[in-house]
Amino acid sequence: MKSPVKDNLKVGVFICDCGTEIASYLHTEALATAAEQLPHVALSRRMRYLCSRRGLTKMQEAIRGAGLNRIVVAGCTPRTHKAHLRSACREAGLNGHLLETVNIREGCAWVHQADGEAAMAKALDLVRAGVARASLLEPYEGTKIQITPSALVIGGGIAGMTAALALAERGVPVKLIEKEHLLGGLIRNLHTLYPTGRRASEFLNGQIEALRQQPNVEILVDTQVSEVMGSVGNYHLVVTSDGNDTIFNVGAIIVATGAQVRQPYGLFRYGTSKVITQLELESVLAKGDLHAEQMVMILCAGSRDERTPYCSGICCMTALKQALLIKESHPEVKLTLVFRDLYPKGDNPEEDIRKAKQLGVDFIQYGPEAEPRVTAERVEVYDLLIKRNTNLPYDLLVLATPLVPQKDATVLASLLKIPLDSHGFLPDIRFRLRPRDHVERGIYVCGAAHYPSDIQETTFQASSAAARAFNFLRQNQVVSEGLVAVVDATLCTGCGSCVEICPFHAINLKQQDGLLSISVVDPLLCKGCGLCAPSCPVKAISLQGSSDPQLMAQIKAILSSEQGRSKPLILGLFCEWSAYAAAELAGARHLQYPPHLRIIPLRCAGRIDPYHILWAFLNGADGVLVGGCPPGKCHYVKGNQQAERRVAKLIDALAARDFEIDRLRLEWFQPDDASAFVEEISIFAAQIEDLGPRVTQDRRWRNVRAA
């Protein structure tokens, strides 16, 4: 880790009165005087309103006048004001990342209104920690990249074609690759389209013709992606066609690989000659050789069960369409539609159901608890309406089977480093993170690759994906301002722990001259969660703005209170998305809670290293509370799981050495539930008070090493 520039460090501390909001509960003048005594502090000033025009001007004058190079602002919540303060710093010629904010309003003044002395002690601790951290801050400019102004569309079905056409019409050069020999995807196998009744081939040929006439589109069939290199804005894709590899450089990728119809071998005697799927019926109808007298259709065949819990979305319409077609051309066929629920979409599906009934189609509803039983001659179904078993003889049984992910969806997902949902589809890549902190990937998913969807919805999704891709491409240049992980190449042993743990696949091992491979972070993929830092056995990887030295200094400073020793000290290591948000909300609501808690906000609970917790206990904490997002809610996919795992391991290790493990606790917090937060803090504070001050003579646990 680079040692920060210690010499010539000039920290400026600004304490805001917030009119009377802070000043009525805290002695801000005393706070400013006390801050002046802290190491490296060159200037400490109290302001009436720091965020006002006049306040900011005064701060900027002080920065220029006193040559300040680190700023600590103690005032209200950084969530609303940090951006303003940052830009004020920038205007004064100081890098925005050299600013540290300390929340003494929501985090102190407003929540300890009754106990002025304790509030004052806490505010002092917070300011001390802020100064300690600010002294170790380093400037950061962000990462800037140019975007290659072209796009690649993977998949030549209706989604891919629509997206390619939409992009090409906006003037973007597009390459459309299709793994099969012909364009069209699933639609190629269809006979007519619902609800228009239009010939599928007619519709498809129109689309293909429009695409071929568009000079910006290059169509490559029998082609597949075999390797993806590069990063955001500049992807280098290796595509294979007839054994030949070509490299394409593109700025955006649209994934439109579609889905496939499940062939449910073994289900309802599928595989025997009299049982086919809806898709197979399409080609039977297209050829016009339907020879059946008694037909049965079973809907939701193999979907909405335990294995495939979702609704496939298109089967109801398909079944209705086929039923109408058959009844219109072959009125003599006895057709029974066995369904679980009918959810047809479209303009007026009820009309089609009514029409089908008029034409003599029987509708029989079955329940999930009694699936139809199929023998060689008949379908036996428990009719929910008459509450009785009905036997339906058949000579053609059609199964409406669900759309399932493509076989190679997993391969593509890992090539592109995009997530899969629990069914194996490719969900929309949306991060619940601040838009200025990360850049868009430039990868968009549309159509049935994303979720089972009909043609209308697919077209809509494809246009939307194309619009988003176009907006991304036309920026020409993107800047990622967020703080990211950095690797110290001299320490990294290439063990791959960080590669494994990174939820965004932002870290890769890069081979170094034959001997070692070391981790390399892609700053455009890194979201700055810091999960990697605690995982590194040699501490070679650290998170900018939240490095171990910074956190250790902060923890030490926040706990080195002199006045508050009569009361227990609790350190809160809080995820800023949940626990810290809840704490601030408690402040905004003026809810009162015990003043023992000192909070250090972190990007994610997954950033917390067991060493930080041990360090806190070593430095006099009587209790440590780790706060994170509830399971499944982590903004960084699995940071809370990591925190839970690490804290549990540490508790085991501490328990084995007779440490009072009740002093360490992990809690999940909802960001909008302030009262639950207050309740939790009060309980934990009472518990720590009961335990009393920690016996510091017993240093046996000092040797505890986190596993």
Add this chain to the structure above:
Amino acid sequence: MMNLTIDNQEIEVEEGTTILEAARDNGIFIPTLCYHEALEPYAACRLCVVELEGKRDSRLVASCAYPCEEGAVVYTNSEIVRCSRRVTVELLMASGEHLPLVRALATELGVAEPRFRLPPDDCILCGLCVRACRDIVGVAAISLMNRGMEKKVGPPFEIASNACIECGTCVLICPTGALKLQDITKEQEDVHRWDSLFDHHSCHICGDHNLEPQFSVDYRSLLGEQPLDEEPSEG
């Protein structure tokens, strides 16, 4: 720099300063609802109105948005100002009488009973959450929709928003506590699978940790020793 008088107090301010900022910087209190230091003035709640004395008559202006003028004479708590605020508070009380914030304002201005009644609502339509989401967070996941009596805050089409990043800034900034994140976000129970294809092998040196990647060098073979059996173990 320019000079003006607020409540008989001579004040010097920078050009472009609003009356509200000038007053606050000099310790003069003006009540506000839709004003937030981190946001552009919105001038919606009309609670911050002040009396601006003119040559012939005086008029009411929203101090949060009105810039100071050279030689202006401003009264922040005159009878006409209080009268205007009383009506504003009465209107707020119509649906928000139960809110502590509104009740405090009513007590302060001496409004006992509002003349108007609407169904109780926690939201006072100050628009702070909408503006914070758009201008501070930069995602615009919620907006004010409908007009008049139907006006309310919510995600587009009142369906859970995908744009929301669950930062809770709207909840934090809401002066009445009307917002819950659940109203805005989709329950994202279904966590994405980010299958890693990274292959862990046990360490060739100590044989203990699952550290060594498969393509790193085998130190034992470098040292001319018998290499350990390569047994991939769980990560």
